[in-house]
Amino acid sequence: MSSWRLRTVVLLPVFLLCACAGSAHRLPNVTDAELKQTQEEIANSHTPLKTYDRSDATYRKDVSRITNRLLENAQPLCKKTGYEKCFFQTVYSARDDLNAFASDGYKITVYRGLLQYLESEDEVAALIAHEMGHHLARHNEEKTENANIGAAAAGILTAVLIGAANANNPYYDSYQQQQSAETIDNMMAIGAEIGSLSYSKEEEREADLLGAYLLARAGYDLRKAERIMVVLADLPGNEGETRAGLTDTHPMGIERLAAWRKTVAEIDSNPSKLPYATDTASR
């Protein structure tokens, strides 16, 4: 079997297998009309992005104060999501990357490059709360799991296909077996990569939802915080939105903004200030 064909046959099912985890929380349902309305509104009120120059010391202080304020109010939400330790730590990096990410189950890293575009404390809090949301929903754990599933599935499928292709081949010698073993290793590595691809749209929406609840609990202004969605969609390299260079891990766009607004309305009328679970939640 040619190598591209082997890749297609093995990796397509691996890809489908890994793209399966659903949200444990009920995500807002955005209609086409709501999407269109948000899009028009943003197009009409669009102002060019600008940067707000603050010192590293200010950013460090802001980030630590905001993280603490979110944490002080997060306990019921941590409990609800089954997060053992309601402990998150935000690290500020003075690098110019347009990025922020969650790692190690508790760590959040935010870069100056991205923070400089944010105007209010509510926006910075939204960024940090969103990354906390990825932690609360265990999106990174799923990724490690998916990477393992992807590697195993790709390895098994490749081995089966190579075995079948050589079943009646008397000339399948030890050299060829060695080559086959290397092929299996390569396919496993590719399978792992597919399994751990960046966050899905649904994961981003779930992190937004949990982030919004965290913000509300800590008393931040959700209507002011939403500006971060517009900023992310507008960042250099992302003009025209839909996908953020904010690494491939954070697809952005009008859709998220529209969903955010529905979430804000949901939180306003939700006395428990805890997100609703999906009916089919299996975690």
Ligand SMILES: [Zn+2]
């Ligand atoms: Zn995200």
